[in-house]
Amino acid sequence: MVLLVTALMAEAVPLIEYFKLKKDMGIHAYAVYRNSDIALIVSGVGKIRSAAALAYLCALYHVTEKDILMNIGFCGSGSRKHPLGTLLLINKITDMDTGKDYYPDVFCGRDFPKESLRCYSRAVREDDVSQGTDIFCDMESSGFIETAKKFVYAHNIVILKIISDYLEPHYLNQELLKNYIREHVPMVESIINELKHLNDSTCEFSFTEEEKKAFNDICRNLHFSSSMENMLLKEMKIAKLKGMEPLNILRPFMEIKACSKAEGKKLFEEIKQRSKLENV
Amino acid sequence: MFNTIYIEEKAYEYHITRQLLHKYVDSEVVTIRHYKDVFNRPKQNLAVQKRYPSLILAVKDGQFLYEGPVVCQSFDHPNFYYTSFLLNCVFDCEYCFLQGMYPSANIVAFVNVEDFKEAMKDLLHSRKKVFLAVSYDTDLIAFHNIIPYLQYFYDFFASHPDMLAEVRTKSANQAFYNDYQPLKNLIIAFTLAPDEIIKKYERHTPSLKSRINAVKAATARGFSVRICFDPVFADPEMEDAYKEFYHHVFTQIDPGSILDVGYGFFRMPVDFFKRIEKVRSSSLLYAKEYFVKGNVVSYPEPVMERIKTEHLEILEKYIKKEKIFTL
Incomplete structure (x- = not known):
């Protein structure tokens, strides 16, 4: 503006x-x-x-x-x-x-x-x-x-x-x-x-509104703590800077609702693993 | 060349200022009271300033010489100091600590060279022998065609053999080696890196080939030359590149013509790293996870040990072990 x-x-x-x-x-x-x-x-x-x-x-x-x-x-x-x-x-x-x-x-x-x-x-x-x-x-x-x-x-x-x-x-x-x-x-x-x-x-990094909404939804649905939320953002930033699509990485997790924090932690590890795969 | 030349009121009377005003007649000139009024402003965009750099001519006061920091190599010299005639650099290396150290990408050039010499004399008087790094916060040789600081200090170094000066550079500029005789107490320290690293992280710097040519020119003229492999990146994709690179360097440069070698991994004080992480938000280098030991961000010890062992195994084929200084 x-x-x-x-x-x-x-x-x-x-x-x-x-x-x-x-x-x-x-x-x-x-x-x-x-x-x-x-x-x-x-x-x-x-x-x-x-x-x-x-x-x-x-x-x-x-x-x-x-x-x-x-x-x-x-x-x-x-x-x-x-x-x-x-x-x-x-x-x-x-x-x-x-x-x-x-x-x-x-x-x-x-x-x-x-x-x-x-x-x-x-x-x-x-x-x-x-x-x-x-x-x-x-x-x-x-x-x-x-x-x-x-x-x-x-x-x-x-x-x-x-x-x-x-x-x-x-x-x-x-x-x-x-x-x-x-x-x-x-x-x-x-x-x-x-x-x-x-x-x-000047290329300053930012997530799209759609990506931000997806992160918020996933963090809420999977009961992520604030430190897990920060780690997720960092993983997604690295993935995006490497040319990957954060939404593609997160897609399989978008409809899931964790029943407990323990289940959330397990899913968090799965997301991290998936973000390290190439060509997602 | 420069978007604006800012000049401190008291800097006008110095030779360097007059020379530059004569040389850059078309530049916008703004008179300032103190360089920090411009250099330390909030909300300067370093990326934009790198594209349109301004020069600030200032008169240095206060402390002129500083003790060498722990993240820098002393090369076993007990009295290790550094000084800065220039703040900031014409190059734009993504990994450079200066982005975290200074709030501006503009270049400050101190014009009162005689005051620096007095401070050096005082230090020599109290310490007898001194190892002085003069090109840590900049690249003096890359700046030589704008302000020839080495020319201004040449006679001083020549007449003070107990001051061992190191000039670190990535520049391919050979003017100084051609125009001046070598001095026993003046070391030209060339930072070399694989071309893949140069292309990835060292914007506006000369290619490896050009740097090697500069090394050859300096050694051929008899200058003491140090080769610095610093910073080394622990990047799995680069491992093979480094191995080929070391062989290539020492097939091009006669290892017998080299004084010694410095070797160190990418490392940085935590607060600098955090500042750069914000400034270079699109940099993958600063988005990655690192290991923090004390106040320094770098790679985990086992990773560095493994890579260092592999690299030194190659380097020691060319350079004696005792001539390789690692950090």
């Missing part, structure tokens, strides 16, 4: 339109929009709001390490190194209140400029920093990553910032901002696809 966090509705609208997200009317604490694969939450401005909104989404959708968490929003730039509207991939965030640094692993979006970002508690203006300083500033990223790093792999945390202004936040035009996001939504999609492909290509 892909979870998107934006601070403002103006940042969210182009994404909601492009990904055809529908508002989840059952959620009242936040504005949450979703389809089958993507959920977007509008957090409000500031790092605490961003952290809270992301934590809410992660709990709501039972996020795993392979899910993708993305913060999309605007940043101010202290220099004119990049034109307004440029999409930046962030590879370092410094929380300017705590001085703490955060580093997502950036393995996607090879063609996009990568920059470090400073996260402030209030909007930064030109007068606040020395002229032409090569810095990029936002107000959400450190809160977002502080939460994100608890849930997903470091490479599944993506912080995308579009330069909205050269530290002149009072001159922002809402329509222009929406257009900046709108222009970059296809790039956001390509980054998501790149990451999905990367995650799919």
Whole structure:
């Protein structure tokens, strides 16, 4: 699943339109929009709001390490190194209140400029920093990553910032901002696809739902203790890694109900023997 | 080459950093305060990082040299130590303990080589003679074209003959043997394995043939060469492969040109093993049952004894018994 966090509705609208997200009317604490694969939450401005909104989404959708968490929003730039509207991939965030640094692993979006970002508690203006300083500033990223790093792999945390202004936040035009996001939504999609492909290509072991159900049924029907259950899972894992089908090994035992623990132990040994046979 | 080069603020002033920045001008560079801020982050995916490795340039502080661990061979040297100029390796061996030791697959390179030399001098001062393994947590020769650490330490080793240094490698890179004169106190320890094992477990490493060629190049130039058959796997399917392999190695390499041989089975501290079992969930190697003795995971003693007896019987046809060190 892909979870998107934006601070403002103006940042969210182009994404909601492009990904055809529908508002989840059952959620009242936040504005949450979703389809089958993507959920977007509008957090409000500031790092605490961003952290809270992301934590809410992660709990709501039972996020795993392979899910993708993305913060999309605007940043101010202290220099004119990049034109307004440029999409930046962030590879370092410094929380300017705590001085703490955060580093997502950036393995996607090879063609996009990568920059470090400073996260402030209030909007930064030109007068606040020395002229032409090569810095990029936002107000959400450190809160977002502080939460994100608890849930997903470091490479599944993506912080995308579009330069909205050269530290002149009072001159922002809402329509222009929406257009900046709108222009970059296809790039956001390509980054998501790149990451999905990367995650799919890492072969982490898992049993299918059907296999898990069969293990549960057998353990219950044959009165296996928890240590026998663990040993069964280990035997089945080895068998599966050797290219055998766990369900084929277990098939003769699926309809049996043991009358006693002793009978269960005998059947357990039979399963172990069968799992050691080749070509089952 | 590197996805990102992370550089500690204080590492910028060192020669190695300047060289690398000059060499990898197109790499993304991120300035960091301390290497552990990046290296020790939670939830790093080692498999993905192996595919897109980053380099972290750091200034080592604290302890520079460590006593040799019990799971490593001392080759009968009483003062056995190891040091790490690099953390992690360019190769991707499935059995490697580093995956359980470090939370990251990124490579840390320490740039303050002079501080290492000072620590070595201090150790020599107190211990007089030292056996120092310098390539345990990495492969220095495989990394030689990126950072030539052996070049930086060559003069030091040449002028400190009481420090016997061992450089363990699987690399086929012959540049160092061609460019430098051998030193009596510098041992190049080649890890060799049957091609079946290389293909199965040692991703991105050179073939047996290439490694044998590197051994020949090193011995021809007069370097002290150790051959390490380590780790050996007690796999019934591999038993015949090992026997043929030992004969093959010593028909290709003149046994008289070898300093000695190291021999050891696949073994690992329990906590490393458990961590790798999670990281490499699809690995059959870590799914299998092993025997735990003390804090070390390995094979049952009778199994190791039987296989070792068979293997040593072959090895002793080529190498004198007292030159074979087993663990």
